[in-house]
Amino acid sequence: MVEGWRIRVRGQVQGVGFRPHIWQLAREMGLRGRVLNDPEGVLIEAAGDDLAGFVAAIAQRAPVLARVDAVTHEGGVFDLPEGFEIAPSRGQGAETRVTPDAASCADCVAEIFAPGRRQGYAFTNCTHCGPRFTILQGLPYDRARTTMADFPMCAACRAEYENPADRRFHAQPVACPDCGPRIWLEPGGGDAIAGTVAVLRAGGIVAVKGLGGFHLACDAGNSEAVALLRARKRRPGKPFALMGTVEMIRAACAVSAEEEAQLGDPAAPIVLLRKAAEVLPDCVAPGQAVLGWMLPYTPLHHLLIAAMGGPLVMTSGNLSGEPQVIGNAEARDKLGGFADAFLMHDREIARRLDDSVERAHPPMILRRARGRVPGTLPLPDGFGDAPQVLAYGGQMKAAMCLLKNGQALLGHHLGELDEAQTWEAFLAAERDYAALFDHVPALVACDMHPGYRATQAAHARGLPVVEVQHHHAHMAACMAENGWPLGAGKVAGIVLDGLGLGPDGTVWGGEVLLGDYLGVERRGWLSPVAMPGGDMASREPWRNALAQLDAAGLSDVADGMFGGRPLTLLRQAVRAGVNAPLTSSAGRLFDAFAAVLGFAGAQSYEGEAAMGLEARALPDGVAYPLGGTEGVIETGPLWQAWAQDRAAGVAAEVMAGRFHAGLAAAFSGRARALVESGAAEAVALSGGCFQNALLLELTLAALGDLPVLIHRKVPANDGGLALGQAVVAAARAVSG
Template sequence: MNEPGFSIRVRGQVQGVGFRPFVWSLARARGLRGLVLNDPEGVLVLVAGPLEDFARALRDQAPPLARVDAVEVAPHVFKTAPEGFVIAESRGQGAETRVTPDAATCPACREEVFAPGRRQGYAFTNCTHCGPRFTILTGLPYDRAKTTMAPFALCPDCAAEYADPADRRFHAQPVACPACGPRLWYEGEAAAGRPLAQAAGVLRAGGVVAVKGLGGFHLACDAGNPAAVALLRGRKRRPAKPFALMGTLPMLEVLAHLTDADRTLLADPAAPVVLVAGRAPLPEGVAPGMRQLGVMLPYTPLHHLLLAEFDGVLVMTSGNLSGEPQVIGNEEAREKLSAFADGFLMHDRQIARRLDDGVERADPPMVIRRARGRVPGTLPLPPGFEAAPQVLAFGGQMKAAICLTKNGQAMLSHHLGDLDDALTAEEYARTLHDCAALFDHRPTVAACDLHPGFRATQAAEASGLPVTRVQHHHAHLAACLGENLWPLDGGKVAGIILDGLGLGPDGTVWGGEVLLGNYRGVERRAMLTPAPLPGGDRAQAEPWRNALMRLDQAGHADWADALFPDAPRDQIRRMAAAGLNAPLSSSAGRLFDAVAAMLGLCPMRQSYEGEAAMRLEALAAEAPDDGSSYDLPLIGQELDPAPIWPQIQADLRRGVPVARIAWRFHAGLAHGFARVARRLVEGGEAAAIALSGGCFQNGLLLTLTAGALKDLPVLTHRTTPANDGGLALGQALVAASRHIDAAEAG
């Protein structure tokens, strides 16, 4: 007998988050009949009975990890009148719905791990509100058979939980217990005992332990032991780049000045590394030259148990040789990490894909490295992009990431690394195939950078797709606009784009620009006065080269000679004069390097990308805001830093603290660019101002620039990286806008 009812389609991040049992409970409480199931488009609900507020409750009362994009209600006719309300089997193949990122251990599971019961001490405890997702997923729809938990057959107790809609483990695909799930063991020389006790003993003795986590291995050591930190640095060949720390909240409160915003971000299910203000003394080797620490809470039961056993803060850094991809497999770990680690804390659940820890800041809010816990969460495309094709954007060379657009959403991938490294390039190629297969992505357009030497550009050109090449800084601007849902026809904005290097359409190297435009196109309205980059890439690694060029350019060659007496100055000057491997550049990143070198901050060589600029920011943050700044005048279309150098030299002669000098440089740069952008808005040419590019990872620069524009509409990055990790999003939007325009014109 036919019976009228309703079909309710729920789209978004609604699989693997307990959404079906939530619907089941909601329907039963209202006396509704029907069913709920997963399919490639999300969750489908067929219901008989009066809806009243049921559809609204699906959005408003959704489970913690759910992200509901749409609830679509349509009439439905039941051929057979349903009895009760049931959860039906998943249907179909394909990927039209979102995949849930990995989520940190929830309070209920954390309590269970430390309380008497069958999961006490079990390192793989999870439920529908927490645990691995993307790192174990092998296909969609999200069911246990399509995860790396498939080899672990459920025991009767776990099977009963899995089958009970009233249980928080209903259809929690990674559900397990000691009787049926993954197991933990320790490899290496250690006293006999439990694996966690063995690992903690090695850590207390000053050793290094490789720990298998969610998205790969970490290398752990005692953060309070200078010898252990130095040992890890020496083995990993990482002389100065800051290490991340893991501790419980009470432990971290001792080490850092945590704000409420810091605590909220630390406790987020994404569990990122959060940059916070340090306060307690730690070995200098933890974060050389930095005032901020990168800290995170334990985000798996294994981490909780290890910290409890060790009873202290641990360095927890990626398990890899610096610059290479993180290790994920057991055999791979034994092969590649044996030279670094004194032992291994292993388990037998496979990791489906590498995911580094994310890095974020709470104030000002920003994502520096988009990774585990955030990916593969999607971003809605702005208004006007409804007709956007499926685009595959290939990103850039540094901080590589790709972006896929489909069904009004953009999926910006996790951080993959720098494609100069051959192993990272292999991982990048795997990710292209992995994402295409997992998300059933069939792009019709490719987007990439202008630079022909980028491996990402070469991959786009080899894809067989029509390629849209997008200028580097235009992509940065578009990424910021897209994150802020700036409409396709929302008008032009003034973009302050400050970063390291990007090929300009004129063949020079850009990096310090004020652009006027939108997704469709941009024009450069102002730039830093260009200076040579002698040695090309060498100028990125050796800050003194940039200082030499800037000082020579401004007529202060004698000061450069005094600052860098042992450097091959004459050779570099000849190279620059002849234009031999010395391209002109307006790079703001290299300007930071120049100032850092003048102040004696790693002048001869950086041990990692951005070290000089990060140390300069840390130094500036020691000076209170007194409103002072250096002058960065606009001459024609060029913001000329030449007047800054005699101001710095005079301050040094007067004995002004170098922290104050670093502050005044930051303030001068912020105010100089802000004045130009302000004129474009006040003159009616721009409707808002967007701040993008890797230099805006610098919290002080971002705060000062936004402060100088506080009475104007300012767009910033909050959920996507301002650095090259967000480049692919901008490329995808520019390519999509051109496709939409071409389709409308044709």
Template structure:
């Protein structure tokens, strides 16, 4: 007989797993796989991720690693697995889950996730102990960033620390085979947060959650406005089909014309009010549960005041058990708009909500779980290319974004973004961590919220930046905040041109390597501080992360009144037409045109003097102001717009039904660097004088703009030997413009890059700033790299 086969050599391995691996059921998954394979060792959380000590053979380790990737929990994301030799004897006792350890923070926090099907089934089951409990969750769903105070992510580091687990919850929490093993927000009616309803003069309606929630639903059904404390802040809710309630909410909140968000019970109910594609259904039902902009059905029954002059509705589905229970007690969808006074941050604290929402809400549906981090609802939309994020907040933040090749150096950057749609970015080591949307920094409360969020992120992720990056605009609050931080931290301070940052943001999310060949960037937005001292906003840039060259741009036109011109579109209409036809243009237009009569009543002499003397009338190549000017001429938001981009959005909605039939006005791409608009204005005014329908004129404007931009892009790529075009800036959140330009670029044989995971507007600016700052600080790659 031959010699017996040798047993495979067993040796110790220390396995480091990085990524989103805490609070998502990762350790019990490791335990289950290791136990099933009969392996010995332990698994535990620490500040760097998950540590696995494992004694096994080479073949067993390969099987273990393969199973770990294949059976990864739904909310987890494995970014890296590294194994090193571990000395020591084979431990007794099999495989165990060990206590968490501290250390340098490197791991990520999972975003808040929508209620999973298993938890929802329990909440709806009268026989389950969590029946009608509005805070049910497990390792696959529930609050994360909204309740966390520190890393490692354990119960003691969250706002659930004050709730002592009952024996039944403790048994689930400590059982590795249970779906709620180490689910840090675990709770039940016996030991967890509670819900109650408050009325005028602090009259409290308490008792069982079933009674409270059904009473809140009844009030909404009667036309009342109810403030509801959610997972990341308060909402204001009323019946979506109740015209009177919607009108009261809009008036009380001083909301202007900005659309309200809606919540439907489920996809079946939502489909009664909007047309849904497969991608939109998937986005609505995803764990992020964002607001999705969907096409409204004709005569759908939603109150006209929900989204005036818009053809799309912003719907979301319930993402907490509380929302599910409330919507099931109602006959139809509800308005679910942010619980704040317009322009201010969403309320998160009970006392704050009582104070700030007095006079807006009739009742308050409260609970006693603290919201640590404010999270607005994310907003997405399906464009021709994909689902794109318009506002990145709950459900997406703070999931790290992988940076492209070349950005994995040791330098750590903090980029402060812009003043509108503020969001900051922490980047380094091959990853970028974008904050949630934090509002506009012209509001003092938003500035305070920005500072609090930054302090928390730096604490959570133990970040001391080597580099602080900001916009070049000297008046931006985000720039001044960055300067102060640089002084406090002794970090190097770098300023980045606004539209260069937009370009880099688009490149980064498409994985464009740090030293990749340059691309053509078409950056269209409202305002950005230009290198020549003027305001830019209609730019054709050749470049990458390390630099750019301005190849072409929209004709700079004065903005009489400065910031007022961004609010009052008639000012831009006058200035654009004056630039195209001269100061006496009104005398040569038909006097019966509505916009001509309206302009004649304005103080045009004052505007003329501003423009001629260059006083409070800065030159701007702004695409946003061009849209405003056209909208005003067509009678859209002529006097003023109540929110940023309103005129352009309403014109887009007006144009949409006519796009298939509309042709571009005759136009040629200019041979020089400046794109002028005289030909466009001549054609538009000719159509208007001829009585062409306003929607068709709006569609022809879009078609012409698409053709001019595309022709210019194709010509510039041929001249400069590039084949890729990146589209960025807030104007590319116009779906008609984005899809039209992408289609023309494809026909021209070019690759078009559009935003997807990070907004094209200033909400994505910080990512571009961070990558530019890192690129300028890191060494260039060699040609052979």
């Protein structure tokens, strides 16, 4: 028995090479003792001369994938070995963080292209890279609790796995061609990669099984192949994601240093990059000024891109509206009508994860999924005594959030809950997260809309329910992400999105709020205008344009633009208040303006009209005016100014720029007044409209030197809603 320290390390410290890091550090410093994994993270018992220096070095020299939240220690007397050992894991349960999946590291990529036993092997990985969350079935994170349990290690892999000096020490997915998963092509035989490339070069579509599900792949440079994929998937306009090397990406897009770093992040997200050359057919992303690119992030992808010699479209393998396919039999059944061939493997996917989507300028996560989940966010000061909370999010871009131990775990993107398959995936994710993270909520939080499936599920739990108004949740999510303390002053929130039920029973979406986590008051809002046809107005932008022009006294202009539509019937419905709810939605205002600039048909995906409007906008320093005094922000002056520009023959691109500038000026002016009067201490920008980079940049410029909170790690759209709901519920619980 010797005197020493028991050292506890909490954070993202399992599955990242933390134990060999500790082993090497202890040997270097001449310590004796042991290190092991347990449900709380990493536990160290050590004795020696410089334990304080050892503790300081733990976080300072941590492995690249590790995230150390806390290192604590206490003295004691321990039965320690003479040297330093890595001991078996203890216990079950989940108080530690789970590591997200990580893109192949440089060493593993080099290995698959060099002579050796892993040359050409599609499942090469080490402690610094590879699958984590997508193969995890339970904690602690050990091979027996992953989908790699079906692949017993050969002697060579076992030797690497058991050698603390090897980069594969305790890399749970370690494998090689002799003992690990394998790939094959259906139909076909021989070399699977070569066969896949042959199908792609012939203009075919291949379903490729990846890390978190299947992709549908085609030759990105072949316009006929891209058109074929669009026709088969019935996806006429939504941009496709692309995969290629940095050199391939630079041939098509401008890439800044920040963007290249984001592409090369271990999360390997899809990054939105501005086009610089027309080297790919426009049908890849019709009418868009940006392309979504990702680097190959598994050995399989690296082998495929290298053999192809050019970029690939890599879009989610799913039926329209359904979750991404993850199983082989499911792929054959559901993707058989899309794909000419299947590049399969026999490692099971424990949970489906779409690719994350991000932007570097300004930095923002647009879709939080593979590589980012289940990373956690620290709760701000004041939430230390918060109970465990489960928040259900909204109906669109569904994602749930769990609060526990001062951390918020915002779950992965699931999709639209009105689709039956997505709803099943949502319920499965709820069970999955609860089991993996040993989460037992004391209360649940949800949106106040009674028609949302997530709201109904929250009420069905039989626990206390906190309903949070949609736009308050958006604002609170932005505050929490930025660490705004629970006891701090009030914030002015500019919340611009599509639709959210207001406490007055109308549909909100263009709001200036004043408040904190406990509550808000509405200080400004776009003048409410009818949505002719209700939900149809969200799909057909011309309906919103009709209502906006009529409200602005420009019915004659509407008659000239939309004369072939059933205008009389819709106007009668608006006057009678039949299926024409009032809304202050900024999203619907975007749709309306896109319609008057030429977006004539129905939207084939959410945000299509608004994205097109942003893509063509050319700001010229002029902003359309919006009127109003206290409360209402009148849109009539904007439409009058636009009508004058239209009559004068001003270019559509310039008018689109003036529209963006007008919205930014009007809302930032209201928020600035609240800060300058002392009513608010900062401004928070949230809601899906702030995924529009131009609107965000113009708003930030208009706010000038005011303290401004924006989204970076949490989606501004409904994908971040659950975080806001969770912290509002927690704040009310803590504050009594």
